[in-house]
Every structure is written in C-alpha cells, then in structure tokens.
Amino acid sequence: MQTGDAKPDVLLETDQFYRGNCVPVMADWPPDCIDLTVTSPPYDTLRDYAGYSFDFAGIASELLRVTKPGGVVVWVVGEKINGGRSLTGFRQAIHFQDIGFVVHDVMIYQKKNTPFMRSNAYTNAYELMLILSKDGPPKTFNPLKVPTQRSGRELLTHNKLPDGVNKKKRGMLKREKTRTNIWPYAVGFGGTTTDRIAFQHPAVFPDRLAEEHILSWSNPGDLVLDPMCGSGTTCKMALLNNRRYIGIDIADEYIDIAEARIGAAMSRLAGLE
C-alpha cells in the first residue's frame, strides 16, 4: 500500500532493453535491485554517439541507489589525450568515492593492438576499469585463474636465515594462480567480437571483457545492468552466462543493434546457428 508521495512500486522487467536517458529510467526503479553493472560511458569528446550528451553525476547517484549492498559497478573509461590527458577516469573515480561507493579496485583494460599513435609520447594502450562496490566489499568474487608456469613439488628458494645461508626447501607449487588486475584483449573484428553488426556502433568493448567481469562479480540468476549499453555487449554476455540483464541506451539505432545481437545469441543458445 502506498502512502503520501511515495512512488508506486515498479515491477522490474528484466531481459529487455529500455530506449531513453538512463537517469530517469533508473529513477523509476526500486533501490537495491541490481547485482552487477558493467558499463562504459561516452568518452569525453572522443566519439560522436549520435549527438547525445550524458549527465555523469546523475548516473553515478542512480547507480549507487539501484545497486544492491555488496553489488558491483564496473565502469570502463577512456579519455581525451590531445592537448594533455583529461584525467576523466580519475575524476570520475574520486566522484564515485565521494558519493559513497567503495573503490574496490582500479583495473587496466590493455589493448593488445591499438592504432592511436602519438608522435610525442608512447602509444596509449589502455583504459581504466573502476571496480566500485556498495556498502562494503563485493558480495561475490569468483576469481579467474591462470595456469602457473611450473607446478608440483620442487626446491624453492628460501629467504636467508640468521646464519646467512640461503637454504632451499621442498615446497609445492600450485597449478594455477589468480589473474592480475591487468586484462589484455585484442581489439577489432575477431578480438572485440565476431558479431559484424556490432561495429555499426563506434565504441564497442570486447565480449570477453564483459564476460570476465560477469563471471567474476556475479552468479547465475543475478541481474546485470548496462545503463549505456550501446551495441548490447554486456547484455549478450549476461544472457550467454545464465544471468538476467537490462540494457538502456539513449540512441534508438544502438538499441536496434543490441536487439539483433541478443536475437543471434538466443538462436545460438537454441542451437539454431
């Protein structure tokens, strides 16, 4: 039952896209309803996203409100470099912290191949991935592992003891270890994605980047949001990994691309392709 000025409860419809400005769209939702957001905002004036601008502070405060306690926001951000770096990602990280998010980590999205050369500086080959959590550390962390170079029992170098002799001891080397927070991806067709239609959007992030965050910070059945979903990469990878999703974009033409990608992914899941 509603009293006074309270908004009526809105049943959150999942596994769909919303067309519009994400700030008022999210403002209609109840608090604490999203497990994980994986998103990437427009980057300074680097690209023209069908002419739309965005309200960073409004998006940040709505994301804080709709994220569940212990939920995570992955914010992938590049910046303008000509004429000195804009430091947008750093400014945004500080703003997120100022409004109450925990800046759990600052990870690096390393681009293994990048065409953006600078004549007077080293070629920029990374973007920041801010890992923000609400009301404490992430409620879910499924660390991704990589194989170690060697494994099994072997002589390990031991620190020097007080007698000054560097003794070696037998120890067990593990088969795998947790990855570092620098994640490298090839970009372009085949690296970013093999969905040709995605490249009708000017700034797609890699399928695998979205997938690896989804696997790390959520569990099957969780609700994954991308409030600026562009070509729908996060939503597609959520679907393929048995999570529920919601995508929002202000540009109709990008939602059309996202819906086409989801349709193709559903056909793949149904074994039709």
Ligand SMILES: C[S@@+](CC[C@H](N)C(=O)[O-])C[C@H]1O[C@@H](n2cnc3c(N)ncnc32)[C@H](O)[C@@H]1O
């Ligand atoms: C960097 S792109 C996201 C690309 C996406 N990660 C992908 O893989 O395709 C940023 C997107 O934000 C959208 N956008 C900008 N302002 C918005 C707003 N206020 N609400 C919703 N979407 C917005 C743009 O239309 C653009 O598609």
